[in-house]
Amino acid sequence: MKTGAANVRGKPRARTATKARLHPAKTQRGKVEMPLAVKPARGRPRKVDNKAEPSVRERILEVAERLFAEYGMTGVGLRAITTEAKVNLASIAYHFGSKDGLLEALFAQRAAPIAEERLRLLALACEKSDPPKLEAILDAFLRPSLVLGADPRFGGPAFVKLRARLGNEPETLSRKILSKAFDQSSRKFIDALALSLPKVPRADIEWRFHFLLGAMFYTMADSGRIQALTNGRCDPSDVAAALRHMIPFLAAGFRSAPVA
Amino acid sequence: MKTGAANVRGKPRARTATKARLHPAKTQRGKVEMPLAVKPARGRPRKVDNKAEPSVRERILEVAERLFAEYGMTGVGLRAITTEAKVNLASIAYHFGSKDGLLEALFAQRAAPIAEERLRLLALACEKSDPPKLEAILDAFLRPSLVLGADPRFGGPAFVKLRARLGNEPETLSRKILSKAFDQSSRKFIDALALSLPKVPRADIEWRFHFLLGAMFYTMADSGRIQALTNGRCDPSDVAAALRHMIPFLAAGFRSAPVA
DNA sequence: ACGCAAAATAAACAGTCGTTTGTTTATTGT
DNA sequence: ACAATAAACAAACGACTGTTTATTTTGCGT
Numbered sequence: 001m002k003t004g005a006a007n008v009r010g011k012p013r014a015r016t017a018t019k020a021r022l023h024p025a026k027t028q029r030g031k032v033e034m035p036l037a038v039k040p041a042r043g044r045p046r047k048v049d050n051k052a053e054p055s056v057r058e059r060i061l062e063v064a065e066r067l068f069a070e071y072g073m074t075g076v077g078l079r080a081i082t083t084e085a086k087v088n089l090a091s092i093a094y095h096f097g098s099k100d101g102l103l104e105a106l107f108a109q110r111a112a113p114i115a116e117e118r119l120r121l122l123a124l125a126c127e128k129s130d131p132p133k134l135e136a137i138l139d140a141f142l143r144p145s146l147v148l149g150a151d152p153r154f155g156g157p158a159f160v161k162l163r164a165r166l167g168n169e170p171e172t173l174s175r176k177i178l179s180k181a182f183d184q185s186s187r188k189f190i191d192a193l194a195l196s197l198p199k200v201p202r203a204d205i206e207w208r209f210h211f212l213l214g215a216m217f218y219t220m221a222d223s224g225r226i227q228a229l230t231n232g233r234c235d236p237s238d239v240a241a242a243l244r245h246m247i248p249f250l251a252a253g254f255r256s257a258p259v260a
Numbered sequence: 261m262k263t264g265a266a267n268v269r270g271k272p273r274a275r276t277a278t279k280a281r282l283h284p285a286k287t288q289r290g291k292v293e294m295p296l297a298v299k300p301a302r303g304r305p306r307k308v309d310n311k312a313e314p315s316v317r318e319r320i321l322e323v324a325e326r327l328f329a330e331y332g333m334t335g336v337g338l339r340a341i342t343t344e345a346k347v348n349l350a351s352i353a354y355h356f357g358s359k360d361g362l363l364e365a366l367f368a369q370r371a372a373p374i375a376e377e378r379l380r381l382l383a384l385a386c387e388k389s390d391p392p393k394l395e396a397i398l399d400a401f402l403r404p405s406l407v408l409g410a411d412p413r414f415g416g417p418a419f420v421k422l423r424a425r426l427g428n429e430p431e432t433l434s435r436k437i438l439s440k441a442f443d444q445s446s447r448k449f450i451d452a453l454a455l456s457l458p459k460v461p462r463a464d465i466e467w468r469f470h471f472l473l474g475a476m477f478y479t480m481a482d483s484g485r486i487q488a489l490t491n492g493r494c495d496p497s498d499v500a501a502a503l504r505h506m507i508p509f510l511a512a513g514f515r516s517a518p519v520a
Numbered sequence: 521a522c523g524c525a526a527a528a529t530a531a532a533c534a535g536t537c538g539t540t541t542g543t544t545t546a547t548t549g550t
Numbered sequence: 551a552c553a554a555t556a557a558a559c560a561a562a563c564g565a566c567t568g569t570t571t572a573t574t575t576t577g578c579g580t
Contacts, residue, residue: 218474
């Protein structure tokens with residue numbers, strides 16, 4: 001550390017590092033089956049039978065998702081999360097181990113459904129025609145990422161934004177999480193695209209997939225830039241409209257002549 | 261502030277706010293003409309005639325550009341910057357007023373040249389043919405942003421990444437800075453695109469411009485994602501290759517049939 | 521030669537950071 | 551009924567945050 005200026009923020013802590021009471025993921029009972037209750041008492045809350053308000057763990061996840069998306073990992077303190085979620089500060093360490101663990105837990109619950117839905121739609125497109133239609137492939141790739149954000153049953157637009165934010169960050173942890181969650185899925189789609197466009201060399205497919213990712217992330221990020229530029233006429237948070245414009249645009253790009 | 265959890269990071273400081281010794285931008289001599297020297301002495305450094313190493317101000321800008329790009333505004337502390345730049349901590353307050361002021365100064369020196377070069381190339385394209393060729397417009401828009409990062413005379417790839425990062429962030433300050441620097445230029449290009457594609461309705465042009473921005477920012481961010489997916493075959497930091505693939509891809513998208 | 525402003529410095533300020541500790545209460549298995 | 555454990559809590563830890571103060575050294579105009 002003394003040998004330059006390697007650490008940009010200084011390590012958060014080191015100390016004696018007795019691991020002490022770990023969060024339940026590493027506990028015997030483990031399994032993270034969530035009880036439902038919340039009571040302003042000192043110890044463990046009384047179990048309220050059923051259908052009570054969301055548990056501490058869930059409230060943390062919900063708030064963290066929203067704040068991380070809005071201000072970025074480094075832009076949000078744990079106290080901001082615990083205050084808004086009305087939980088104790090130490091709860092985060094208890095349930096998730098660390099701030100990074102919280103981010104991983106966030107992706108663990110959301111990423112898999114998206115990736116699965118993608119593959120389901122892709123398989124469906126392959127059934128309909130062989131080779132599958134280009135537009136159908138693009139739709140299968142993009143739709144789950146975008147509509148999940150519009151679906152109130154899931155986290156709303158928060159996770160979509162968060163993913164877009166991490167997608168553009170070169171930070172090690174974020175990139176590792178994203179890769180683990182989506183690389184396999186992405187590779188499958190690159191293959192499908194190559195199959196659907198036999199005249200386009202692999203290298204061109206890859207470049208075009210890169211541009212596809214950029215357009216997708218930028219739409220998901222919903223930075224407000226294009227709204228400002230067009231007086232609100234163009235609004236990326238309108239998911240249906242975004243897909244309606246995006247898929248033909250990208251399809252035309254993918255079908256264009258190879259650059260050699 | 262007490263009324264909820266509005267502030268995500270807690271205000272950095274407040275105090276009595278006597279404005280004290282302001283940074284030179286607000287000083288009589290002002291004009292920010294940069295002297296050249298650096299000496300490990302207490303007060304003002306001895307002037308070393310000419311062509312010495314870059315001034316304190318410039319070293320701060322250079323290091324801040326790189327670190328902000330890599331870790332984001334909130335991910336970098338002022339001490340990380342001053343340590344690596346080998347300057348005193350208070351120098352940032354002296355030269356730029358605040359951390360935000362530093363970011364603004366960074367854009368102030370880099371954004372204008374990019375925007376100007378864009379308009380120059382656009383005018384050039386308009387001279388050659390009327391209406392200008394679509395590919396020429398896209399090239400005029402994209403090239404300055406990308407090649408500036410490859411040009412060692414400018415800040416190298418740091419500013420490019422920084423811009424991409426801010427481009428996806430909905431933070432107020434970042435967005436205001438970006439808007440001020442590039443909105444005017446973007447509007448001109450939307451007009452030019454509309455002129456060059458009379459059959460495509462304005463709304464479609466705007467959506468497609470949005471996708472163009474996404475592809476551009478994602479290329480500029482150079483997150484490493486596509487390299488990982490393609491075993492390094494596709495590399496966005498290869499600016500020439502990026503432009504060669506990007507412009508035909510986008511042109512085909514822009515020329516596709518309107519979605520109505 | 522002298523004064524004054526510019527530019528640099530060390531040190532402190534008032535908080536916030538992520539994490540850890542020790543304790544208390546409620547639930548569960550036997 | 552009773553021990554074990556899960557889940558909550560207040561409080562503290564040391565390090566780091568952006569900013570300010572007071573001081574010192576230097577350069578330039580007069």
